Amino acid sequence: DAKTTQPTSMDCAEGRAANLPCNHSTISGNEYVYWYRQIHSQGPQYIIHGLKNNETNEMASLIITEDRKSSTLILPHATLRDTAVYYCIVTRLMKTSYDKVIFGPGTSLSVIP
Amino acid sequence: DAGVTQSPTHLIKTRGQQVTLRCSPKSGHDTVSWYQQALGQGPQFIFQYYEEEERQRGNFPDRFSGHQFPNYSSELNVNALLLGDSALYLCASSLKSGSGVSYEQYFGPGTRLTVT
Numbered sequence: 001d002a003k004t005t006q007p008t009s010m011d012c013a014e015g016r017a018a019n020l021p022c023n024h025s026t027i028s029g030n031e032y033v034y035w036y037r038q039i040h041s042q043g044p045q046y047i048i049h050g051l052k053n054n055e056t057n058e059m060a061s062l063i064i065t066e067d068r069k070s071s072t073l074i075l076p077h078a079t080l081r082d083t084a085v086y087y088c089i090v091t092r093l094m095k096t097s098y099d100k101v102i103f104g105p106g107t108s109l110s111v112i113p
Numbered sequence: 114d115a116g117v118t119q120s121p122t123h124l125i126k127t128r129g130q131q132v133t134l135r136c137s138p139k140s141g142h143d144t145v146s147w148y149q150q151a152l153g154q155g156p157q158f159i160f161q162y163y164e165e166e167e168r169q170r171g172n173f174p175d176r177f178s179g180h181q182f183p184n185y186s187s188e189l190n191v192n193a194l195l196l197g198d199s200a201l202y203l204c205a206s207s208l209k210s211g212s213g214v215s216y217e218q219y220f221g222p223g224t225r226l227t228v229t
Contacts, residue, residue: 043222104155
């Protein structure tokens, strides 16, 4: 079972910030939070990841609460091309292999003109 | 720099047959994971290969097997195909680091398998 819960769907007006929440209340100290997105008929695309500090890259920002039980992915200026299913995943990095990566159903984000 | 490539793009098979799907990882990557994605669902982890060995496995029967070659490319084999095996099969590659630093996975476009 997925270790995260996300809203099934969200809408966002084009040009506005899209804030996608994720709950991971059972996260362990050595588990990272990853975000991926999947545009229709394509493979998932990595967006960002973090352990406990907030992170920012050219695609998005990741805000992780101090207790690490939830996080928010922020797309600062959503465009129509950001319409996709967004997956929040928690996983460990083990010394000899990765932990199983479990995808939930994700959040279907629709950016509206 | 080529990303993750998968072949074939589409495949139609009959129940009971066997199928082999292929994946070439992104240049410089050494770890390959395979996922099954049914329509309308998130990808389901099948297994992961590193140093030519299966390292992690999801909840899939033994009909699903794989292999990783010395050049890091990988194959997914499915025997005795069932109608329920119809799905998009995704390959993802990543770089294992002994330092424990986390790296993202790069996904290929997938192989669409239809079992009739």
